[in-house]
Amino acid sequence: MIDRLMNRIEKLANPTVVGLDPTYEMMPQTIREEMIERYGKTTEAVGKMFLRFNQEIINHIMDLVPAVKLQIAMYEKYGIEGLTAYTQTISYAKAMGLLVIGDIKRGDIASTAAAYAAHLGGVEIEGLRLDPWNEDAVTLNPYMGFDGIEPFLSPCNQYDKSIFILVKTSNPSGKEIQDLIADGRPVYAHTAQLVSKWGELAMGINGYSRVAAVVGATYQEQGLELRKKMPHTFFLIPGYGAQGASGDDIRGYFDRDGRGCIVNSSRGIIAAYQKDGKCGAHHFAEEAREAVLAMKCDLGGIS
């Protein structure tokens, strides 16, 4: 998936991934009213809202960006019906030619991680293989070590999928554990070293591993340092836009050829219509497209 992602980034000259992280508050009034009328005040209504909203956004950005990232929590919040919108959005995005990253941040002991690995590898029922989730890549949490990562390597290599492991997150309190100094360097540097090492087990063909990393845009020095120490690790960069970082802030996260990263923006794109309100809620998807073009321009000098 890393190779396919890099090819699409190059073709579109755009290392942007759009975060499809809908909230109830983001739903335009017309969509909200229609679904409440049809499905009542139910989680099903919210799931239908999210799906419609996402489909409209996808229709307006699919020719501009290589991938979308879905924060599963936004869907999981609404239970089974929310997660149904998650899987339906994935199917729709893939049908439109987009790569899909599931931002699931799972992490557990070996046998449990093997179950979560079904996100990438599917399941087999009496010899029949099914793919109930079918993301191209997922994010993972490293706190439990390699046990929680290893079961994902086989689907990465077998089906050309990828995993993005949290190394340095963009949130303020990420430092409470990640920045503890152990043996003269912070915990996230140890995590980075582990991720690099694990990455050797799943190399792609363009010089980057299918084992990738999440490195927040909000800590530039650390980003630069990690790029140097992880020359074969592709970065997913959250924290652009709504969380404060700009294109200039993350220039050094890319390699010398302007490759090696994809930059996420969620609210900054999908809720752009709520920010400036130029065209009103009816045009939320057009506003998202405008926001993608502006972000592409901001990142344009890089790749």
Place this chain on the structure above:
Amino acid sequence: MIDRLMNRIEKLANPTVVGLDPTYEMMPQTIREEMIERYGKTTEAVGKMFLRFNQEIINHIMDLVPAVKLQIAMYEKYGIEGLTAYTQTISYAKAMGLLVIGDIKRGDIASTAAAYAAHLGGVEIEGLRLDPWNEDAVTLNPYMGFDGIEPFLSPCNQYDKSIFILVKTSNPSGKEIQDLIADGRPVYAHTAQLVSKWGELAMGINGYSRVAAVVGATYQEQGLELRKKMPHTFFLIPGYGAQGASGDDIRGYFDRDGRGCIVNSSRGIIAAYQKDGKCGAHHFAEEAREAVLAMKCDLGGIS
């Protein structure tokens, strides 16, 4: 929930939580055949198998144990239909008077954690409150710090729910990050200190906080040390039985009154029929009951 849990442990004289972590391989042949016949080779069939299996187990253990723990990965593996079995099992267990821990190990930045907090606090749709998950407690991952924890405190206090934060996990590679030495002590000790501190924000009435910890049974020295340092933190102890630890190994995890812990066993109970096979698969639930009684006996000297 911690207070209700402690009361039930005392009443039943049993600090056992049964892990309802079904796998396809655990399903007795009769259940497997019936569901495949009715639903085909589908994830729906597997969901129906898991629900039937869990209901039978619950029927045979509900008078013996205070709580069940569901490892959500085992259900998530089978997509929406698997997760439907997860929520249906929760409803059934609660209707039978059991407390339910959702072993979800989520962890993310603040706005995302707020979405995950719906597991405990439910959602509101146009003024109507719904509870699509409805666990009594969930497990959480601390790698992203307090941002990822804080949104759960309000439902803990408002609805008397609990969270169990990973401190020291039972798996071999847990040590890769958790045992790094920072400022003269391991990362898990820092996590323990954070969990203690966060716990002050959600104290129960029996001397323990609603912010609890996961401390693996497989590292006894660390368990003893953590009990001393965390006098107000309730422990969920995985790693008993199938992962190797016995009642003697975890004696020191309890406080002087024999309180402060609940011990999980999953495979050792629900797949007991596959281990000795005395009665055959038709009696898997009776075998689970026998395994619970044996575990109660093993832990009996403690509480």
